[in-house]
Amino acid sequence: MNILVILRMMPDATGELLLTEDGLGIDREWLDFQLNDFDDHALEDAILLKEASGAKVTVLAIGEGANRVLQMAAARGADEVIALPGEEDELISSRDLAATVVDFARSKSADLVVCGVQSSEDLFGQLAPYVGAMLEWPHVSGTNRIQASGDRLHVTQERGAGVSVTYEVALPAVLGVQTATKAPRYVSGSKLREASKTPIGKGERQASSFALSATIGGLHIPEQNGSALQLGDDAEHVAERIVAILESNGMGRN
């Protein structure tokens, strides 16, 4: 089985995000970039499938820090790693990226394409269903378990409220992973150092297959709506207030 994995680097949005002066993008200068969490889970599923039933795993990565993440992928067991050129200072549109992924799926004779179910920048649509529709391959998003079963896969999808659906999926197929079958593994420093010698291929981007989705007129940071009564940052004081709040809502200790 040939598996193609796509890794997208995303700005670390846990801290404060600032906008560029023209208000059309986020200021990336001081931001850290991290692997999209869901893509990390997709990579893990690809490696688990390789370990369970043998596969060649090819990994594409795009965005700032792609090379570092590709070395990590090699250390975890990827066979071939390829960096895609990104556009600096622009969000990674999965809609535009889909054509490139389709091209690689064909040239690498992929039986399975896996990526994260979403990314924080996929405003114009999600990668797995775009690629699936373009290739006319079945696609399932929101997976939390993937297992090979002969020439097919058994794939479990989370549907919310504790409901899950398991599909038998004929290959070739595209999967949008939410949670890997097992939590992504830890890679030791020595493995990373060894993998740092892995040659990183250079891939080419294809032009988007699709019409422009929308024009972004402006971005803004939502104001805190001020609905929350602030209890401050002193834990002792906050605890005291919380006890009072519980009491006034009839939830005090009795």
Add this chain to the structure above:
Amino acid sequence: MKIYACTEGRSGQVDAVSLEMITAARGLARDGDDVIAFFAGSAAEDAASKVGAADRLVAAIASQADIVVAETYARQLCHVIAVEGDGIVMVPYSANGLDVASSVAARLNWPLVSYVERITHDGGSLSVVAQLYGGKVLADCSVPLPAVLMINPGAFKEAEATPIAADRVTTIDISEHAAASRARPIAIGLPDFSDVDLKAADRIVCVGRGIGDEASIDLARDLAALLGAEIAGSRPVVDNGWLSKLRQVGKSGQKVKPKLYMALGISGAPEHLEGMAQSDVIIAVNTDPKAPIFNVAHYGATCDLFDLMSSLSERLKASGS
């Protein structure tokens, strides 16, 4: 113009989020426009008893299919659009919707904007406000028509559930297509709430990634016990295996509405808010004063969650003895 409200559900039942799509569609409809509810499933009765706020119902029926897979759903919707005419397709942001929205946009080469919060009609185009970076940034987008929009649950109110007249229902048989699908549902897993049912809990202490490691979950468990609350977690905490799946709150977990919801170290991503924003009293503790959780909280604190857990536990112990 046709405005398609995509409904979804399983075993012939439609989920409540379907009615939100009808509200979103109705809000854009002008004289002469048609709001068409699209349903795909094993039987049309439940949909027909609820989507009366739409002008019409097109029900794609595969009598044996508890779940119509997204690929089939998308293909059939495209067929319906080819027959009925172009317009706007409203898809809920859900497991199924994630697959349907981009698949339809790709097949029709129509624009798509995801994570939509607000929509206004702007003559020949739409102005939409959509979320980026888990809701930390909002994007004002101008979307040419026809178009597909994937809409956040909760962004629109549910339309009133009323029956639709029988002469406004079109049924098409898709059994053959569903059977031909290369992704075949083989099992539906239903939750067993006998261990814990967060939906029935009065009080919930929910911990997020800010809790840091598995050992610290015990501290939160102790606090929950003192409060008479159930312990719950955000997705990363559950994914790490620190709490069981039934204790996850949010889009792919449980939707809860307790009297007390205490969020510790949770940023408040839209997928989390979807599961808890309706709680009676929400207290959020997060060191980042800009965390979106504070937009739904009634009380917010920016102290360290570990300091708070220990101070509060001590106070509760003291007052309890």
